[in-house]
Amino acid sequence: SYPTSLHIEELSASIVRSHRETTQYRPEELQALRWKVFSREEIHAYQSKSVDEMWQHCALRLTDAVQYVVEFAKRIPGFRQLGQNDQIALLKSGSMEVVLVRMSRMFNTENNTVFFDGKFAGTELFKSLACGDLIAAVFDFAHNLCALRLTEQQMAVFTALVLLNADRPCLEDRERVQRARRDVELALSHILHRDNQESLLHKLYQRVQVLKSLCALHIEKLRWFRQLYPLTVHSLFPPLYKELFG
Ligand SMILES: COc1ccc2c(n1)CCN(C(C)=O)[C@H]2C(=O)Nc1ccc(OCc2ccccc2OC)cc1
Numbered sequence: 001s002y003p004t005s006l007h008i009e010e011l012s013a014s015i016v017r018s019h020r021e022t023t024q025y026r027p028e029e030l031q032a033l034r035w036k037v038f039s040r041e042e043i044h045a046y047q048s049k050s051v052d053e054m055w056q057h058c059a060l061r062l063t064d065a066v067q068y069v070v071e072f073a074k075r076i077p078g079f080r081q082l083g084q085n086d087q088i089a090l091l092k093s094g095s096m097e098v099v100l101v102r103m104s105r106m107f108n109t110e111n112n113t114v115f116f117d118g119k120f121a122g123t124e125l126f127k128s129l130a131c132g133d134l135i136a137a138v139f140d141f142a143h144n145l146c147a148l149r150l151t152e153q154q155m156a157v158f159t160a161l162v163l164l165n166a167d168r169p170c171l172e173d174r175e176r177v178q179r180a181r182r183d184v185e186l187a188l189s190h191i192l193h194r195d196n197q198e199s200l201l202h203k204l205y206q207r208v209q210v211l212k213s214l215c216a217l218h219i220e221k222l223r224w225f226r227q228l229y230p231l232t233v234h235s236l237f238p239p240l241y242k243e244l245f246g
Helices: 005-021 027-033 040-047 051-074 084-106 123-129 132-147 152-163 174-194 199-228 230-236 239-245
Strands: 113-116 119-121
Touching: 005 051, 005 152, 005 174, 027 084, 040 119, 040 123, 051 084, 051 123, 051 152, 051 199, 051 230, 051 239, 084 113, 084 132, 084 152, 084 174, 084 199, 084 239, 113 132, 123 132, 132 199, 152 174, 152 199, 174 199, 199 230, 199 239
Parallel strands: none
Antiparallel strands: 113 119
């Protein structure tokens, strides 16, 4: 059955509400925080951490963000109705993509810093990860998306679309994911039309391609790290991080 425009309006409203309920920091809080940057001494302390210490620290912080994305997914109409295995498959491949999209809300394009551990950090703070290419790509992506200045509503529906991807590996009921996705696609077009910003649609789909390569790089780096420090990953990484990205 083709969804009515009322159904699409209600769907948009419910996704925006779920987004609001599952973002740790409201835009106004981030505004207040954005100029809280780390001192030279604090940066030096992070840079003096060992590779495995810094990786564990970042994995813990990111898992904080991932938990909220899992909560968001569970509240998207159409996601809950999917089988457990399909929900896990969509989260395994989509949750880091949503964290990286949401990270653009916590990015300051004026000094190229991102929220981390309570303040805003530049790329140099992450030096001891020994993943300069991953960090550079994360910052480039956040900067580029931040520059599109998405509204919270646009971001909410866009991240729901990122999660409801029927092309993900290991899906049992693709058609069901595709049906839920179609309604969210209509919701995004509706919102962009209402905001008179249809040109954003093309730009957002382009960003999705970059997102895929960025997440593949993250998985590749995690594999590299796990080879060097198997015990750290095994006993000190958060279970959710291992389950979704391991
Ligand atoms: C929803 O958006 C956000 C955005 C940021 C944060 C949060 N929510 C809440 C939790 N949070 C806290 C508590 O600091 C922030 C965070 O995790 N920041 C952060 C973590 C790691 C970073 O680079 C390292 C890295 C990046 C990608 C992949 C692997 C990596 O390292 C192994 C950069 C920034």
